[in-house]
Amino acid sequence: MKLFARCALAASLTLAALPAVSQTLTYLGQQIVPTSASFQGSPVGGLSSLDYVPATGRYLAICDDRSDRGPARFYELALDLAKFRRSASPGSAGVAWVGMTTLLDLDGQPFGRNQVDPESLRLDTKRNLIYWSNEGQRISSAMQNPTVRRMHPDGKPAGEFAVPGYYNPSGSAGGLAAGDTGPYSNLAFESIALTPDGKTLWTMSENGLAQDSLPAALGRGSRARMLSFDLESGKAGAEYLYDVGPVPFPPARPGDFATNGVPDMLALSAHEFIVIERAFAVGALTPGTAAHTKLPTSNTIKLYLVDTRGATDVSGWPSIKGRDVVPVKRTMLLDLSSLKNDDGSVLALDNIEGLTFGPMHEGKRTLILVSDNNFNPAQFTQFVALTIEGPLP
Structure with a gap:
């Protein structure tokens, strides 16, 4: 792959120059893309993250296929924002x-099959x-x-960070x-964020660890952990608690599956992040119910601004139970269920799991999400x- 050869400018093109406190988000x-799509012999889908490459104007997206429908893989793709539409049926002409x-x-x-997620x-x-993270x-x-x-960039391994044992x-x-210890099923590392100064990598458990808190449910949140690594030494660093919100809507039938968690985050600075909270409840009737689907399912997607300053550093703590802990500050930026298409219909949301800063569009910086x-x-x-402009709440 040659797409990375001219990427040295990326550090100067991050949103670090756009302070989070002076921005707001508008639906562009x-x-x-239908699930029937395929590329190079493998089905296209399972896109769990997205990262913009400024030097090429393209994107990278990892696939969470456990080498089941094809090899564990990531894609390179192009998005033409001029073809994006505020429509319930926008098509896929802008995706290549x-x-x-x-x-x-x-x-x-x-x-091999089922060896990695x-x-x-x-x-x-x-x-x-x-x-990249493996759940x-x-x-x-x-x-x-x-x-x-x-x-x-060609997929060959270049080492592994030393994750503290209490995450196992x-x-x-x-x-x-x-x-019991470690993450709950399917609620471990779904996110990777790099600070604009190029010094630190962050990841987060989607919910709390078993020894720390229960998983999120209706009327109950969960205490996820944000974990950092020094990019030069590879050693684990500061670690904070992030309070995931409760499941916002009940499933249609009591006892059916419902969850809320953090599938991705993006660093604005050494201490500020944009975090996705993605909630799902079978059959829940919410403003963001996906009208495109045939299944009675619903997703509620919210973006939060997170600030770690003043939070308790819990690095090295196998458990937080019985200890006083100050979590990171969490402020909602946008409930995507509030967004509407040009005909007045509410934006129907699927399983949003990734976000990245995108290119300039008509003089405004962009934020791109993928399901x-x-x-x-x-x-x-x-x-x-989304375009980025104006003051945040």
Whole structure:
């Protein structure tokens, strides 16, 4: 791959020059790719993150396929924001697939089936490396630790960060038994953020660890952990608590699946971030219910501004139970269910899991989000573009 050869300008093109406290977000438009789409012999879907490459004007998106429908992989793609529409049926003319790269394990081999769960990636233009997170898994037959790894742009491994041991799942599959530790099932590392100064990588558990708090539910939040790594030494650094909100709407039938969690975040500075909270409840009737789908499902997507200043550093604490902890400050920027298309219809939302700063559009900087369609024919890959302007709340 040659797309990274001219990426040295990226550090000067981040939103670090646009202070979060002086910006707000406006709906520009969307594009929708049906789940039937394929590229280079593999189905297109499972896009769990998005990262803009300023030097090429293209994007990278990791796929959370566990080497089941194709090799564990990431895509290179192009988005034409001029073709995005504030429409319930915008089409996909603004989306072009450019390349696909296979992720390789630490031995330089493609991952076997169910050996990895890729969830997020970020390009480090200074070092010409890609950092990516693997959620691992919590099932009784095969516990897998969550990991954060480096790779070269061609997918070859370049090492692994040393994740503290208290993030490793142990105990029961449900994570609710006495003595259980680590993340709950499918609620580990879904995010990667790089600070604009190029010094620090951040990731976050989607919900709290089993030894810290219960998972989010209706009327109950969860205490997720933000974990940092020094990019030069690879060592774990500061660690903070992020209070995930409760599930905002009940499922249509009591007892059906419902969750809320953090699938991605983006660094504005060394201490400020934009964080996605993505809630889902089967059959819930909310303003953002996805009218495109045939399933009675609903997603509620909110963006938060997070500031770590003043929060308690819990690094090295195997558990927070019984201890006084000040979480990071969390301020809502936007509930995407409040956005409307040109015909007045509410923006229907799928499973939004990734975000990145995009290019300038008509003199304004952009924020681009992407959904993970779960390879479900009733879902879709959705790109939503927002422009950045005016004061935040």
